Amino acid sequence: MPKEFTDLAVATANHYALPSPLNPPAKIKTAKPVPEYIDPTDPLAVGIYYHELNEFEISAYYFSVAAARGHPTGLFLYAISLRHGWGVEKNEKEAFRLLSSVTESVVGEEDFKRMGNASHIPLALYEVGMSFQQGWGVPKDKVKAAYYFQQAAQLGDPDAQVALAECFMRGDGVKPSKQHAATWFRKAEKQGARLVQMQWIWKEKYDEK
Template sequence: MEQLLAGPPEAAAATLKAAAQGGVVQAQLVYGQWLLDGHGVVPDAPQAYEWFRHASREGEPMALNMLGQCHAHGWGVPVNLVMAAYWFRLAALGGLDWGMYNYATALSLGLGTDIDRDAALTWFRQAAALGHAKSMNMIGSFYEDGWVVAQSSQDALVWYRQAAQAGDFRGQFNLARLLMAKGQTPAALQWLARVPETATPAFIRQAITWLQDYFPDLPLPQSLAAAATATLAAPSSC
């Protein structure tokens, strides 16, 4: 795969397509992603979906997860949350941490399936055991909100810290929130400074709004202030 992906994107995409057509499952999966992203090729979500279908026939968990994502977001197919949950479940059963996370999220919120937060927490825990940072953050949310577990800000803090240390920007922000609530502002600012490293522009806008509402006098870390300036100046659709 390293050889297939080497060189200019357009040439690599052509080689990748040939390998995908030859039945190489990983090439089918990567080529599908490139078609979604427009990397080395003209973006083509319907074709991306078809390549994920090809890869899924071999039971490739990431392909199953990507079929779920396509149905969840309308990438190449109409939005269908029931089908999204179906594919996420298969990816989770295949042992993929992202499949576990996505299926657990669907179970938590009733997205295409009945709400079952007990089952959701079980899947989040399984994904977290595999090192999945976003699942660690979600477990923290369960404890903070008291969903199917006893409410515990201390347990929430423990899980948010694990997510933050593993690099999840939501975990970093949530950890900072709880630290500020405990009066540990210097430690909170250190974590807030790391949020822009991986956060989406939309999340940064939400974070800034929350901080302005609840901590209007808080001096923002330089990295967060710079990211806020850039994202708040950009169109909201970005």
């Protein structure tokens, strides 16, 4: 891991307060009831159900309830709702804060394997990287963006693998390296990422030594 990444890992010992749940929207009273296979007392499952129905105001409410209870996936989905304004007033700063709270436990290299089976972790790491890259709720920072892309990529997230490869191609936050770029593009493509006109990544000279 590059030294600048190690320094960042040491600097993430903050603790984050859980958000307060939103008030139930009025339309929740007339919404389509959840099917029997969904536990009505599980706000995360209910929120996902309504999100898939494009009932974003209702889904955001249930995600906020799950987030307020400290559910990592609930925190992630509520953060994404806040970032994009899906059913709730757009708030990129709060979205970033919540995403950071999800990733707080995996800022060190030794945590990767321990948390690798938690699907929300690589997603949140990738989205924090996107926040730093795009300036969503936080000042743009290429080094931090690449740092979080690398963590998510090492946990197998294909979008993060592509993003990290592109960082190596452009030298955004890392030293430019077509070798490293090819490595991560290959990993992403093996997982189904659709790469256009990228046959060069399979040239023998880019094989890992």
